[in-house]
Amino acid sequence: MFNDTFSQGQEQKPPVSESLPDLCHKCGRCCKSATTFHSYKELQRRVELGEEGAMEFLRVFQPFPSIEAARKAVPEQVDQVIRVLEREDRLVWDDLTFYHCRYVTEEGLCGIYEERPSFCKQFPVHGWGVIPPGCGFEGWQYSQRETQQAQVRKLKELQFQMEMLSPDGIHMPTRNMTLDELRASIADVMEPWVRFGAENW
Ligand code: SF4
Ligand code: SF4
Numbered sequence: 001m002f003n004d005t006f007s008q009g010q011e012q013k014p015p016v017s018e019s020l021p022d023l024c025h026k027c028g029r030c031c032k033s034a035t036t037f038h039s040y041k042e043l044q045r046r047v048e049l050g051e052e053g054a055m056e057f058l059r060v061f062q063p064f065p066s067i068e069a070a071r072k073a074v075p076e077q078v079d080q081v082i083r084v085l086e087r088e089d090r091l092v093w094d095d096l097t098f099y100h101c102r103y104v105t106e107e108g109l110c111g112i113y114e115e116r117p118s119f120c121k122q123f124p125v126h127g128w129g130v131i132p133p134g135c136g137f138e139g140w141q142y143s144q145r146e147t148q149q150a151q152v153r154k155l156k157e158l159q160f161q162m163e164m165l166s167p168d169g170i171h172m173p174t175r176n177m178t179l180d181e182l183r184a185s186i187a188d189v190m191e192p193w194v195r196f197g198a199e200n201w
Contacts, residue, residue, distance in 0.1 A: 020122070023136040028108020030123060030132060031101040033074035034061050035081055039095035056117045061099035070098030077132040084130050088195070128196045148193060149201045155186045156201070 036043065038054075040063050046054035064070040071078045078098060085091035103111035110116055124131045127144030131137055162179055177185070190198040 021140060023140055025136045026108055028104050029074045029077055030135065031104035033070060033077040033132065034099045035097065040097040060101050060103060060117060062102055063097045063099050067096065067098060073100060074132060080133065081130055152190055152198055152201045155189060159183060159186060
């Protein structure tokens with residue numbers, strides 16, 4: 001589990017998918033290998049400030065004593081998260097902590113299923129959430145990414161057509177907006193996904 005529900009500074013958060021299909025095969029690996037963009041110290045500071053997301057996270061998750069200890073539990077996810085952070089140029093070793101849930105059972109089941117936090121219910125949130133390899137949501141994430149990319153590509157195609165048909169950018173056939181307004185609306189749609197490469201879709 002990579003929790004970014006309370007992670008970003010100025011960045012816009014990707015929207016949470018409204019309904020998730022039941023694809024979990026209950027291996028429990030996401031519950032044994034969580035991390036966040038913040039250091040453990042920062043999370044504790046946020047808890048002291050009463051920040052709900054941080055409080056909810058530390059209510060269920062406790063830190064592994066070291067990255068090696070986390071790697072023993074779920075090596076494939078620990079290595080994958082490190083690769084993603086490196087690729088996004090966000091890896092700060094001193095700030096990186098992995099967590100395991102207090103409530104996951106030996107068999108990988110949730111011991112507080114009915115009362116589990118909202119971020120557990122929303123996991124993996126969107127097509128780019130970092131999930132353990134072989135997670136039941138891999139196919140779902142693929143189709144989410146395809147849908148999101150297709151939406152942006154369609155808008156970019158429309159922009160291209162409008163640029164061709166309306167060089168002054170004002171009198172756009174069939175659209176009740178100027179070219180600048182269309183560009184702004186494309187930028188809005190892309191914004192949550194820029195971190196995942198939306199500008200090149
Ligand atoms: S890693 Fe995927 S399949 Fe395994 S428990 Fe988590 S959501 Fe379910
Ligand atoms: S509360 Fe349940 S679903 Fe959430 S991380 Fe813990 S075991 Fe997993």
